[in-house]
Amino acid sequence: MFEYDPVIYSRALMTLTFVFHIIFATVGVGVPVMIALAEWTGIRRNDPHYTLMARRWTRGYVISVAVGVVTGTALGLQINLLWPNFMRIAGQAIGLPMFLEIFAFFFEAIFLGIYMYTWGRFKPIVHFLFIIPVVIGASASALFITLVNSFMNAPQGFEFVNGIIGNVEPLSIMFNPASSTKVSHVLVSAYLTSAFILAAIAAYALLRGKNHIYYKKALKMTLFAALVFAFSTFLIGDLSGKYLSKYQPEKLAAGEWHFDTSRQAPLIVGGILTDNNEIKYALKLPFALSVLAHGNPNAEVLGLNDFPADEIPPLWIHYTFDAMVVIGMYLTLIPLLFLLVYLLRKGNPYSKLMLWAIVVGGPLAMFAIEYGWIYAEVGRQPWILRGYMKTPEGATTSEHVDVLFYVFVVLYAVLGITCIRVITKMFKSNPTEDELEAIESEGGFK
């Protein structure tokens, strides 16, 4: 297909593993929060429906955790196998956050095992306490690994002499300008996506004609959580824009096709870019980019023409940025609409149209996560360590990366398909109704 170039294939393979892993990583970070919420609600209201929700979510969750663990292991190894030259240099700086990430993961792994196998062995409230370390561990590992990624975007806290990193300050490496917005955006959007996926499942059950109150309770709880997370995601997304304009203006400018430095910069929505960089069919929102970048409609925004041509990211990231933002709006509006209809008692919140809109939101949320990461990662090209090391300098020089790429395509396809099949089969062969009946005949959980 192409001439063999280890850099291209290393990037392709890393992208592949990463894109596949974040599906499970996102669920892994977000779902424990929802499980904890459901179990807690069940205890507080003494309502076994919520407790059952927590149990059923946990069962599905474990399957996705398994795939998350193995793809995470793959990433941990692959970063060294595919980017040995990068790790040799940056390893001096990112050792600590990577090490801490594994601790957080360790903590989570221990308590997930305990949580899963102690239903009924303790008082409900004690059992509930075991999910807390899972939530903390999952979010903390996301935090630490995102700190590593922030460092690659906004490196600081070291001296770079003759290609060697020295004089490091571990805390300043971890808490760089990118960390706060990146970490909070990653966490909250993972919670949002997980809540929406669970909402989509409940909505789908209702659409299939299952009308037990259990599904309605699940839908209300997940959508309410989704709304809170969606608003937070939006706020933090706005802060991320301000971070970018200050520290990585080329990423923002490339994402917005902003060529000439100017005041009162418009935000470009949609559109296509012709070969000679003309924007067509786009919607221009006046002042919006200046507001996004600086919170001031008259502020000046740096344009791409002010950067060296070989330090500009690919301009197609505009599409991923737009897709992410549009989906983000959708994910805010749908739960808002649902709750308004529900609370104001006007119209039917469980109408077919509404339920379909929620079902569609689940996968869309996951797409938004992917788009957001593609924007963030491709947007820092050509750098692997922004300002210090370009991507080709970090890649392996080994042969056979191309073969491995195809092998891993097959592996992930097989894993993904089996995972979906196992989860669907698991829930089909043990429908909620049967479990609910069993609970009711026994008078609640013991």
Next chain:
Amino acid sequence: MNIEVMGIAVLWTFLYGYLIVASIDFGAGFFSYYSYRTGKEHLVQNMIKRYLSPVWEVTNVFLIFFIVGIVGFFPDTAYYYGTALLLPGSVAILLLAIRGSYYAFSTYGARSSKVYIFLYGATGLLIPASLSTVLTISEGGFIEIIGGKVVFLYERLFVSPYSWSVVLLAIVSVLYISAMFLTFYAAKARDNPALEIVRKWALTWSGPTIICSVIVFYAIDLHNPDHFQKMLEHSWMFVLSFVFFLGAVYLVWRKKYYGLSFIFVMCQFAFAFYGYGAAHIPYLLYPYLTMYEHFTNRTMGISMIVAFIAGLLLLVPSLVLLMRLFLFNAKYVQGR
């Protein structure tokens, strides 16, 4: 103790931890498949599952810990091993991925399938074989720097008697460690039919384990005489290892103190593993990388050791809780 030695000691301890917990896991996968083929699955599979289900994730962490740790403490290892190990490393990723996910699919999923059990069993033996090549490579002779590029000499690895003896040792000791542990676990569960089977496995694999250990010992002499000489300086550790081996097998043979016998197994491997490691010092990759010249910068090294101690304060109580709930809880192991 200087900071480099502390770093390598931390890493070696995690590798040792992985050696024990992963061996139990890998061997259990093979025995699970074997019992299925011989129609004895109803006797042992439940016991195996009861132990593995809550802990399999933890097993995985030990490995990642080691990998992230070694690159953190010694970033140059990423350059040498990373470049050289692209193929064998990817094979290991592939096997680990198949094994981990199919274990979960069959254990937590709706039904277990024959294919899943087979994949789980087969990868259980292939992973130790593929991971052990890293130890082989660390002895030197399989990596060369040609024109400033790290080149891995596949052919040489394939025809090396040393590398094959290590692979063989890895496989048989996985089966031995696992069977010894399952013997202890079955006794703990008072599961006599299972105990009878796994005890036989334990005794069967003890002989090959010690024979392979001796073979590897002499294969090192052929491959890297320097290292062999240094191992002789630590010979007391290998002697102790052998004594613990005899003790463990004796106890299992006489059907008593299974718990103590597994502790002996752990001591047997601890002395052999640390003896091997101590003799390997200061080389991380003979003769290119040494632990002194290729240690990370001091600040990062210290902060990682601080993080390690803080992490242990969190992990050790959690691990104790996990073990008390599942490993040493009579009710749980008996399946009540």
